[in-house]
Amino acid sequence: xxxxxxxxxxxxxxxxxxxxxxxxxxxxxxxxxxxxxxxxxxxxxxxxxxxxxxxxxxxxxxxxxxxxxxxxxxxxxxxxxxxxxxxxxxxxxxxxxxxxxxxxxxxxxxxxxxxxxxxxxxxxxxxxxxxxxxxxxxxxxxxxxxxxxxxxxxxxxxxxxxxxxxxxxxxxxxxxxxxxxxxxxxxxxxxxxxxxxxxxxxxxxxxxxxxxxxxxxxxxxxxxxxxxxxxxxxxxxxxxxxxxxxxx
Amino acid sequence: xxxxxxxxxxxxxxxxxxxxxxxxxxxxxxxxxxxxxxxxxxxxxxxxxxxxxxxxxxxxxxxxxxxxxxxxxxxxxxxxxxxxxxxxxxxxxxxxxxxxxxxxxxxxxxxxxxxxxxxxxxxxxxxxxxxxxxxxxxxxxxxxxxxxxxxxxxxxxxxxxxxxxxxxxxxxxxxxxxxxxxxxxxxxxxxxxxxxxxxxxxxxxxxxxxxxxxxxxxxxxxxxxxxxxxxxxxxxxxxxxxxxxxxxxxxxxxxxxxxxxxxxxxxxxxxxxxxxxxxxxxxxxxxxxxxxxxxxxxxxxxxxxxxxxxxxxxxxxxxxxxxxxxxxxxxxxxxxxxxxxxxxxxxxxxxxxxxxxxxxxxxxxxxxxxxxxxxxx
Numbered sequence: 001x002x003x004x005x006x007x008x009x010x011x012x013x014x015x016x017x018x019x020x021x022x023x024x025x026x027x028x029x030x031x032x033x034x035x036x037x038x039x040x041x042x043x044x045x046x047x048x049x050x051x052x053x054x055x056x057x058x059x060x061x062x063x064x065x066x067x068x069x070x071x072x073x074x075x076x077x078x079x080x081x082x083x084x085x086x087x088x089x090x091x092x093x094x095x096x097x098x099x100x101x102x103x104x105x106x107x108x109x110x111x112x113x114x115x116x117x118x119x120x121x122x123x124x125x126x127x128x129x130x131x132x133x134x135x136x137x138x139x140x141x142x143x144x145x146x147x148x149x150x151x152x153x154x155x156x157x158x159x160x161x162x163x164x165x166x167x168x169x170x171x172x173x174x175x176x177x178x179x180x181x182x183x184x185x186x187x188x189x190x191x192x193x194x195x196x197x198x199x200x201x202x203x204x205x206x207x208x209x210x211x212x213x214x215x216x217x218x219x220x221x222x223x224x225x226x227x228x229x230x231x232x233x234x235x236x237x238x239x240x241x242x243x244x245x246x247x248x
Numbered sequence: 249x250x251x252x253x254x255x256x257x258x259x260x261x262x263x264x265x266x267x268x269x270x271x272x273x274x275x276x277x278x279x280x281x282x283x284x285x286x287x288x289x290x291x292x293x294x295x296x297x298x299x300x301x302x303x304x305x306x307x308x309x310x311x312x313x314x315x316x317x318x319x320x321x322x323x324x325x326x327x328x329x330x331x332x333x334x335x336x337x338x339x340x341x342x343x344x345x346x347x348x349x350x351x352x353x354x355x356x357x358x359x360x361x362x363x364x365x366x367x368x369x370x371x372x373x374x375x376x377x378x379x380x381x382x383x384x385x386x387x388x389x390x391x392x393x394x395x396x397x398x399x400x401x402x403x404x405x406x407x408x409x410x411x412x413x414x415x416x417x418x419x420x421x422x423x424x425x426x427x428x429x430x431x432x433x434x435x436x437x438x439x440x441x442x443x444x445x446x447x448x449x450x451x452x453x454x455x456x457x458x459x460x461x462x463x464x465x466x467x468x469x470x471x472x473x474x475x476x477x478x479x480x481x482x483x484x485x486x487x488x489x490x491x492x493x494x495x496x497x498x499x500x501x502x503x504x505x506x507x508x509x510x511x512x513x514x515x516x517x518x519x520x521x522x523x524x525x526x527x528x529x530x531x532x533x534x535x536x537x538x539x540x541x542x543x544x545x546x547x548x549x550x551x552x553x554x555x556x557x558x559x560x561x562x563x564x565x566x567x568x569x570x571x572x573x574x575x576x577x578x579x580x581x582x583x584x585x586x587x588x589x590x591x592x593x594x595x596x597x598x599x600x601x602x603x604x605x606x607x608x609x610x611x612x613x614x615x616x617x618x619x620x621x622x623x624x625x
Contacts, residue, residue, distance in 0.1 A: 149339070153323045163341070
């Protein structure tokens with residue numbers, strides 16, 4: 001439906017202004033008329049409960065990944081770690097190639113089922129992009145900033161906090177954004193190892209061929225992913241100083 | 249004052265030790281600029297960086313204002329020395345104000361005091377504080393950034409400054425302007441400055457003294473004129489260039505050699521008077537001035553001979569004038585351009601300030617050799 005509305009636009013007319021609302025409206029009408037809204041509404045209590053579980057999983061594993069990943073990235077970027085750092089990053093890079101579902105499965109073999117293996121699997125999956133971007137972002141800060149800071153009498157900690165981190169912040173934030181996108185996208189799989197979350201509705205819906213149930217899980221998951229990305233985008237826009245922020 | 253005593257740096261490399269500085273001893277008097285000059289890899293930057301201990305000396309001592317710097321801790325030492333690098337190194341995450349205030353804030357100044365200082369320094373280099381304090385480095389042109397880089401080093405008013413090819417990354421036209429600005433600033437602030445350069449022209453222009461390095465050793469440490477007129481050895485003669493005598497032209501201003509008592513007459517003076525003035529001074533031309541003492545033309549002996557009336561009737565327009573503050577290179581250039589042997593020079597208000605002749609220029613350049621010749625006899 002949305003396509004026909006789009007193709008009817010005269011060439012050269014401003015499209016973006018109204019196509020999207022109209023398409024949304026058409027989609028909404030379609031869904032409303034097919035009675036799916038009613039079916040989804042049946043699962044409202046489940047949606048609320050499972051969304052909470054889902055958000056707790058995302059926030060705890062993502063938060064832990066940030067709290068661990070950034071300091072590890074900083075540590076690896078220190079000149080004294082130069083020799084070890086490349087090896088560690090190689091291992092991390094290999095780790096990134098393992099599919100997240102496999103990470104969760106491996107986590108289950110270690111920690112059994114429930115919240116703990118789900119948390120751990122998601123934590124590991126989100127850790128890699130954060131460490132990698134923090135490390136790469138700090139190494140990419142041009143040497144002459146560090147030299148100037150050093151020559152002006154900043155201590156190593158001052159150089160890190162006042163010069164290196166602010167200048168690497170955009171890259172670090174991009175890593176966190178990627179990590180959280182992976183995290184939110186992988187969290188529904190946590191259901192498979194007993195971690196709970198909106199995956200319960202999705203997978204059960206698939207198994208029962210119940211479209212309403214499936215959508216009751218899929219739509220909030222999608223909305224959450226969009227919301228998290230939006231919030232990260234806003235944070236990236238507003239928290240990074242103007243002088244080093246390509247978005248401003 | 250900066251004094252280096254037998255300063256040595258040996259870098260241990262996989263292919264064996266490399267001596268970057270070999271028992272360097274020198275002294276930079278208070279308020280002077282000393283340029284460390286030499287080809288790349290000669291150790292000049294290593295010597296500079298040992299002063300603020302970005303490179304730690306293998307042996308030897310550094311004294312600043314008589315104090316052995318090895319008794320100070322690294323961070324305090326660096327905060328007391330202004331440091332400017334070629335890449336400028338303004339922190340892009342900080343505003344211009346924050347950049348200038350880095351060292352003052354490290355030293356614990358109050359924010360308001362540091363801000364006032366930043367505004368004062370921006371004014372010093374002709375940047376409007378209201379406009380620039382809150383801007384980020386990327387919003388400034390290269391020349392403006394370099395000015396900010398220099399004043400940032402001056403922020404806490406350090407007695408000593410280290411400058412590592414500070415104007416190397418700027419286009420030639422802006423470089424001249426910034427060099428002139430800096431020299432003007434230096435004539436007021438009188439910092440003791442060590443300045444690394446690989447450009448002989450810059451060294452001659454900026455330095456009160458020039459130290460020429462080769463393979464970690466000082467080959468010659470002298471005033472620019474001495475280095476150019478009396479290079480100590482073939483390496484230096486080669487390094488400063490075959491046109492070194494022409495480079496010396498830049499070291500002398502017109503003021504220093506022009507003759508202010510050169511015959512000058514008013515437009516209404518009689519030609520006879522003009523002729524007498526010329527003969528009295530054994531000069532072959534007289535300059536004609538208007539009521540405001542501005543030179544407007546000249547009369548030569550031939551033109552005046554046998555003519556009658558007043559100067560205005562026979563005078564010819566001047567080929568060119570040069571400002572009294574210009575250097576002799578500009579004078580010689582003008583002389584060649586107009587095919588003349590003399591030029592009138594004028595002060596800042598355009599008034600007559602004397603005449604400079606080719607003979608005088610030659611004599612000035614040759615003087616140092618004659619002196620040496622006399623000393624040799």
